[in-house]
Amino acid sequence: MKNLLSMDDVTNEEIMTILQRAAEFEAGAKPQLEKEYFVANLFFEPSTRTKTSFESAERRIGATVIPFDAGFSSVLKGETLYDTVKTLQQSGIDAVIIRHKEDAYYKKLLQGIDVSIINAGDGAGQHPSQSLLDLYTIFKEFGKFEGINVTIAGDVSHSRVAKSDAIALTRLGATINFVCPPAWQGEYEAHHNWDELLGQSDVIMLLRVQHERNAAYEGFTVETYRDQYGLTVAREKHMKKGAIIMHPAPINRGVEIDSELVEHERSRIFAQMKNGLFIRMAIVEHILKGRG
Amino acid sequence: MKNLLSMDDVTNEEIMTILQRAAEFEAGAKPQLEKEYFVANLFFEPSTRTKTSFESAERRIGATVIPFDAGFSSVLKGETLYDTVKTLQQSGIDAVIIRHKEDAYYKKLLQGIDVSIINAGDGAGQHPSQSLLDLYTIFKEFGKFEGINVTIAGDVSHSRVAKSDAIALTRLGATINFVCPPAWQGEYEAHHNWDELLGQSDVIMLLRVQHERNAAYEGFTVETYRDQYGLTVAREKHMKKGAIIMHPAPINRGVEIDSELVEHERSRIFAQMKNGLFIRMAIVEHILKGRG
Amino acid sequence: MKNLLSMDDVTNEEIMTILQRAAEFEAGAKPQLEKEYFVANLFFEPSTRTKTSFESAERRIGATVIPFDAGFSSVLKGETLYDTVKTLQQSGIDAVIIRHKEDAYYKKLLQGIDVSIINAGDGAGQHPSQSLLDLYTIFKEFGKFEGINVTIAGDVSHSRVAKSDAIALTRLGATINFVCPPAWQGEYEAHHNWDELLGQSDVIMLLRVQHERNAAYEGFTVETYRDQYGLTVAREKHMKKGAIIMHPAPINRGVEIDSELVEHERSRIFAQMKNGLFIRMAIVEHILKGRG
Numbered sequence: 097m098k099n100l101l102s103m104d105d106v107t108n109e110e111i112m113t114i115l116q117r118a119a120e121f122e123a124g125a126k127p128q129l130e131k132e133y134f135v136a137n138l139f140f141e142p143s144t145r146t147k148t149s150f151e152s153a154e155r156r157i158g159a160t161v162i163p164f165d166a167g168f169s170s171v172l173k174g175e176t177l178y179d180t181v182k183t184l185q186q187s188g189i190d191a192v193i194i195r196h197k198e199d200a201y202y203k204k205l206l207q208g209i210d211v212s213i214i215n216a217g218d219g220a221g222q223h224p225s226q227s228l229l230d231l232y233t234i235f236k237e238f239g240k241f242e243g244i245n246v247t248i249a250g251d252v253s254h255s256r257v258a259k260s261d262a263i264a265l266t267r268l269g270a271t272i273n274f275v276c277p278p279a280w281q282g283e284y285e286a287h288h289n290w291d292e293l294l295g296q297s298d299v300i301m302l303l304r305v306q307h308e309r310n311a312a313y314e315g316f317t318v319e320t321y322r323d324q325y326g327l328t329v330a331r332e333k334h335m336k337k338g339a340i341i342m343h344p345a346p347i348n349r350g351v352e353i354d355s356e357l358v359e360h361e362r363s364r365i366f367a368q369m370k371n372g373l374f375i376r377m378a379i380v381e382h383i384l385k386g387r388g
Numbered sequence: 389m390k391n392l393l394s395m396d397d398v399t400n401e402e403i404m405t406i407l408q409r410a411a412e413f414e415a416g417a418k419p420q421l422e423k424e425y426f427v428a429n430l431f432f433e434p435s436t437r438t439k440t441s442f443e444s445a446e447r448r449i450g451a452t453v454i455p456f457d458a459g460f461s462s463v464l465k466g467e468t469l470y471d472t473v474k475t476l477q478q479s480g481i482d483a484v485i486i487r488h489k490e491d492a493y494y495k496k497l498l499q500g501i502d503v504s505i506i507n508a509g510d511g512a513g514q515h516p517s518q519s520l521l522d523l524y525t526i527f528k529e530f531g532k533f534e535g536i537n538v539t540i541a542g543d544v545s546h547s548r549v550a551k552s553d554a555i556a557l558t559r560l561g562a563t564i565n566f567v568c569p570p571a572w573q574g575e576y577e578a579h580h581n582w583d584e585l586l587g588q589s590d591v592i593m594l595l596r597v598q599h600e601r602n603a604a605y606e607g608f609t610v611e612t613y614r615d616q617y618g619l620t621v622a623r624e625k626h627m628k629k630g631a632i633i634m635h636p637a638p639i640n641r642g643v644e645i646d647s648e649l650v651e652h653e654r655s656r657i658f659a660q661m662k663n664g665l666f667i668r669m670a671i672v673e674h675i676l677k678g679r680g
Numbered sequence: 681m682k683n684l685l686s687m688d689d690v691t692n693e694e695i696m697t698i699l700q701r702a703a704e705f706e707a708g709a710k711p712q713l714e715k716e717y718f719v720a721n722l723f724f725e726p727s728t729r730t731k732t733s734f735e736s737a738e739r740r741i742g743a744t745v746i747p748f749d750a751g752f753s754s755v756l757k758g759e760t761l762y763d764t765v766k767t768l769q770q771s772g773i774d775a776v777i778i779r780h781k782e783d784a785y786y787k788k789l790l791q792g793i794d795v796s797i798i799n800a801g802d803g804a805g806q807h808p809s810q811s812l813l814d815l816y817t818i819f820k821e822f823g824k825f826e827g828i829n830v831t832i833a834g835d836v837s838h839s840r841v842a843k844s845d846a847i848a849l850t851r852l853g854a855t856i857n858f859v860c861p862p863a864w865q866g867e868y869e870a871h872h873n874w875d876e877l878l879g880q881s882d883v884i885m886l887l888r889v890q891h892e893r894n895a896a897y898e899g900f901t902v903e904t905y906r907d908q909y910g911l912t913v914a915r916e917k918h919m920k921k922g923a924i925i926m927h928p929a930p931i932n933r934g935v936e937i938d939s940e941l942v943e944h945e946r947s948r949i950f951a952q953m954k955n956g957l958f959i960r961m962a963i964v965e966h967i968l969k970g971r972g
Contacts, residue, residue, distance in 0.1 A: 661770035
């Protein structure tokens with residue numbers, strides 16, 4: 097695997113290889129890079145979790161990280177993304193981790209660029225490292241994907257997490273349901289209330305209401321959204337035995353999920369972040385080792 | 389000591405332990421961390437000195453530093469400080485150094501967070517690492533605190549340095565006087581002119597006029613402030629033999645202190661910064677070693 | 681050499697020493713620093729190439745890099761550059777690499793500062809590390825400077841690259857011509873069309889049209905500039921056999937150079953960036969070793 101761009105390109109076998117390696121790292125395995133590799137994190141959109149997770153993972157596997165400040169780079173002078181990445185390649189960078197607001201920005205980088213590309217989120221496209229950590233979280237919980245019932249709630253149409261997870265989980269044999277307002281279902285079929293889903297779902301995954309993307313539909317208020325689609329303290333009581341709560345975060349407490357549920361015993365929200373560290377160690381090691 | 393939050397919580401004995409360790413580092417001692425620790429610097433307000441000093445100190449004691457760009461994080465998406473710090477914990481961070489505009493922001497972090505917190509300045513609250521380097525500077529100069537006469541001049545009411553230093557120095561046996569305009573004395577008793585203080589003080593510490601905090605009172609101008617409260621070339625001549633000048637910096641040259649005095653033989657202003665490096669090595673090592 | 685400020689100060693012998701060392705690094709030589717050195721990159725203007733190149737070079741020679749965020753430092757509180765650099769010195773920094781919008785900003789730093797200064801671009805002044813990589817690129821191509829014909833096209837008056845290259849190349853025996861609109865020739869003699877130069881030049885170096893410096897003259901449009909002064913696909917066909925194309929980048933594709941020529945066989949544009957890595961390793965090693 098030279099690049100990690102989209103869950104469409106990652107086979108079930110590759111998924112299981114990365115999950116297995118993450119489990120080894122979680123159990124204390126040492127990284128296996130045999131030379132010094134250089135990586136850079138190009139985040140053109142704000143991020144805490146994904147960026148910090150990659151920064152920590154890269155150092156833990158022994159890579160050298162070259163800082164890149166997207167908000168203060170030659171992109172401000174109109175430089176193309178291709179020229180920026182090619183520049184980094186010429187400065188001896190082996191892999192770049194990119195978050196960018198444009199869907200499939202990486203298509204421009206597939207010809208003429210030798211550096212490996214790990215997609216940390218493209219517009220309303222995909223978010224494969226988040227998807228792999230979600231898969232790892234579910235696999236650790238249930239030991240399988242076949243027959244697992246996953247409900248994703250929120251702005252499905254703009255969510256790269258929903259898209260990546262739906263592709264991968266469906267392919268691995270899980271069942272996916274969406275619950276959201278009609279304005280947010282996009283190309284998916286979706287439920288418009290929770291009732292029939294609460295008691296069936298093994299996993300309930302909330303998506304963040306993305307205020308910064310002007311995602312509001314007519315009639316949207318924080319209160320009505322919480323009432324209709326949020327995971328409230330009252331709704332949690334109707335969840336299936338053994339079912340878990342997930343959220344890619346950052347969280348709007350009191351909007352898509354009640355604050356009391358964030359660290360509830362069902363919640364794997366902070367566990368997801370910890371799993372993300374091991375998954376990203378596995379991803380970056382896998383990509384770098386593949387470069388020889 | 390799990391956290392360093394306020395000089396109220398640091399005993400005289402802990403102070404002397406940190407000063408002693410700083411002196412060892414200054415004399416060339418090697419750090420004594422027995423495993424790899426990860427730290428992150430969360431500066432939500434601009435800083436050169438404190439941030440650079442911590443960044444340098446952390447690397448000198450062998451910690452691995454994970455970059456965090458407060459101005460481009462999920463805080464922009466409305467994430468709470470608790471969720472941000474918990475996220476860093478889940479990415480394997482052992483300690484965070486935080487500067488934040490909110491007084492006692494750290495109170496929200498004391499439940500549910502395992503990562504150690506080093507306060508690098510909270511609003512108009514405290515600035516304990518600055519205070520410890522001030523103590524180290526005074527102790528190196530005079531070999532004791534008992535009976536040392538310290539005058540602090542400037543916007544005392546908004547100064548976290550003044551507050552931390554006053555607490556610690558008073559407890560250690562020094563005498564503290566303040567000189568400032570009535571509008572800036574806050575809860576303290578203060579003098580409103582220099583005359584009786586110039587010849588008595590062993591230490592004269594100037595505070596920066598914080599233009600960015602709209603600290604100006606009615607009738608304030610740079611000229612009148614300098615004339616009444618600044619340490620001018622003329623005033624320096626009336627200082628006590630052996631007395632020193634301190635300033636936490638950054639400096640407004642020609643406002644609270646005349647430019648000619650910044651590198652005067654009495655000035656310890658740049659020495660304070662150098663002392664800060666050894667003090668912060670001692671602080672971070674102490675906190676990390678305490679985690680086992 | 682304590683500092684690298686301007687090509688005026690670098691002798692031909694020093695140039696050849698640095699080029700030789702860069703060639704050794706390119707051939708795989710190991711760095712020769714005998715102790716830990718600390719450096720910081722102070723970029724007060726946006727940069728991708730130069731900053732990333734220095735960041736990568738510094739780590740490759742084994743220096744420890746202390747991050748400095750110019751956009752979030754005490755410079756915002758009105759601190760002078762002298763006080764900022766002196767602060768870094770007191771935090772144990774050995775060398776700073778500075779880009780600053782002010783011409784010859786470094787003159788303020790020559791008294792009272794012990795840290796070494798490497799100029800990464802001063803206003804419309806000089807850009808010595810870019811010049812050294814340009815020299816290395818030309819020397820690798822032709823094996824000499826004597827008699828080499830170099831044409832520089834673009835906003836010569838505002839270009840620190842043009843200035844540094846003209847000084848060094850002229851001194852080394854090359855011939856320099858400029859081609860640009862009259863409004864952009866500044867103090868230089870210049871041609872106002874390409875015709876007589878295309879077939880004679882061994883090196884054609886395009887400069888970026890610096891939209892952010894409001895460089896436009898009366899009648900300037902992207903189309904007329906490209907037609908009169910750009911290196912177009914049609915013009916390339918009239919270039920001399922063996923001649924090469926250079927550009928300090930970032931590039932405005934389709935303005936000063938047609939996009940098709942950026943990775944043309946004559947182009948050394950991306951090779952320049954790779955050469956920059958080895959040159960900067962040589963520069964920083966040379967400066968740090970000189971500190972003992």
